[in-house]
Amino acid sequence: IARIARCGADEIDAAVTAAGQALGGDWGALSATERGRILTRMGRLVLERAGDLAVLEALDVGKPLKQARADAVALARYLEFYGGAADKVMGETIPYLNGYTAYTLREPHGVTGHIVPWNYPMQIIGRSVGAALAMGNAAVLKPAEEASLTALAFAHIALEAGLPPGALNVVPGLGEEAGAALAAHRGVHHLSFTGSVGVGVQIQAAAARNVVPVTLELGGKSPQLVFDDADLDRALPFLVNAGIQNAGQTCSAASRILVTRARHDELVERMAARYRALQAGPALEDHDLGPLISARQKSVVDGYLALAGDLALAATGRVRNDAPAGGHYVAPHLFADVRPGHRLAQEEIFGPAQVVIPFEDEEEAVAIANGTDFGLVAAVWSESGARQMRLARRLRAGQVFLNNYGAGGGVELPFGGTGRSGHGREKGF
Structure with missing residues (x-):
């Protein structure tokens, strides 16, 4: 061009x-x-x-x-x-x-x-x-x-x-x-x-x-934590969109969804319904996803998906049949009941793939959320104000959203991470 x-x-x-x-x-x-x-x-x-x-x-x-x-x-x-x-x-x-x-x-x-x-x-x-x-x-x-x-x-x-x-x-x-x-x-x-x-x-x-x-x-492996008292109707658009926006090529993408074991199956079913409706196609046609940036990046993402043979694939979106042949398109993938130590739950994929990880209680949720080398963005979905405040302090992330997810959003808000997500802050004052 x-x-x-x-x-x-x-x-x-x-x-x-x-x-x-x-x-x-x-x-x-x-x-x-x-x-x-x-x-x-x-x-x-x-x-x-x-x-x-x-x-x-x-x-x-x-x-x-x-x-x-x-x-x-x-x-x-x-x-x-x-x-x-x-x-x-x-x-x-x-x-x-x-x-x-x-x-x-x-x-x-x-x-x-x-x-x-x-x-x-x-x-x-x-x-x-x-x-x-x-x-x-x-x-x-x-x-x-x-x-x-x-x-x-x-x-x-x-x-x-x-x-x-x-x-x-x-x-x-x-x-x-x-x-x-x-x-x-x-x-x-x-x-x-x-x-x-x-x-x-x-x-x-x-x-x-x-x-x-x-x-x-730098990079991220940002989690959203979903508790028993979460409003799923409100949460679902944020859970899915924060993972597939820009075909997952976002440092602050919510690539990990942590959910109580009691609500795991319900959440996966509802996320899967949204995934099955997602379409990837040419950018100017304004579908849910466009192509990845390059053949190299597609190869990286395909390599990670090849490691998922031992995971439960809950749903995929689709690449449109009329998408140009040879384009760097990858259908979005949703994996369920993933163990926290799996490579897809630990490493930044930079593509349209999300993993759902169950947890038993708040302590385990914090341990899993903080259990990567990154610390960029996190979210807590709960109606308990006390839990929101507790976890906002305990989660290792530069930004923590409560009943929302901004993927680093907000011109006025300082943005940056900890660990291998980098240091220093931009945005705001």
């Missing part, structure tokens, strides 16, 4: 230089209020062009058009939020000895590097680059090689909105070339990376050699 420049170390160096010059020039001279106005204009333009951006994202990533449009609207909201926040971040005065005035200031890092993934380019650009620009940083953005189109469109929108040249530099390229060069560049003062655990470790190691701080948002 497009030919995209394959940039490398030289282009990254030029972008970092341009960002540094912007900090010492027109961009660095703007007040916080003026920066906020530019971001607000950017958000307005994104919203006006949300339909076009959604088509680009759907074609590039493979997600259904309605989901891509929601991502464009979210990008606009991030820009609106951070545009309004730009002049509202303040320091403090600190009581000290007589004769002293002690205070703190909030200052930009300087040149910030942003390496964003292919699954939610617009949303992650908004939460990462939007916040950096609001605070007066100059950004170098390296989009994923699999999905660069909306990042490039975003750069045009930024210039049209009046962002000074050099304040934002979008450099497409391969991860091992442009991404590695950005992570190792001595002119970068902060790095933000969203992606796999393995690449995140490489990014952090490269940045550590320059003593550069890094925000990492």
Whole structure:
């Protein structure tokens, strides 16, 4: 659908230089209020062009058009939020000895590097680059090689909105070339990376050699806990959608559903009914799921499904008969009565597969929920306020939803994980 420049170390160096010059020039001279106005204009333009951006994202990533449009609207909201926040971040005065005035200031890092993934380019650009620009940083953005189109469109929108040249530099390229060069560049003062655990470790190691701080948002194996007193009518859409949205290619996908043994069969039956109605097809036709991002990712997901021979397959959706031959489609799979230690219950699949795991009591539920290397998002479904509060504190996750599931949702809410889900927070203040 497009030919995209394959940039490398030289282009990254030029972008970092341009960002540094912007900090010492027109961009660095703007007040916080003026920066906020530019971001607000950017958000307005994104919203006006949300339909076009959604088509680009759907074609590039493979997600259904309605989901891509929601991502464009979210990008606009991030820009609106951070545009309004730009002049509202303040320091403090600190009581000290007589004769002293002690205070703190909030200052930009300087040149910030942003390496964003292919699954939610617009949303992650908004939460990462939007916040950096609001605070007066100059950004170098390296989009994923699999999905660069909306990042490039975003750069045009930024210039049209009046962002000074050099304040934002979008450099497409391969991860091992442009991404590695950005992570190792001595002119970068902060790095933000969203992606796999393995690449995140490489990014952090490269940045550590320059003593550069890094925000990492990595993988997940997020659980939703369903208790005897849960309202299943309310829970079911969240239980299923949080697993199959974007064909399961979401770091905060609810890939584990934990349920009391007493309600296991009922829940599986009701989830299975929804699964059997799910369809995968071309992104622009707006089915429940689109194709996976690449042949490589389909191979990964197919490999995990091949490990499920010892599991009870409760239901599958279907790939539409008229879907293009050779497309990277995978029907959604629901597995029941899965033991917590099974690989499909421990490892991030990044595809449309959910496991239902029974538990006996609250203690076992917490042990299972916390029993992976990840800790990104969790949910508790129960009518007991006391149980909700207990578990919200005990679950090892960056976000815990109560009778809801947002998959990291909410522009205003800090987002990030623990363990191999990463460290640092983005979104909100």
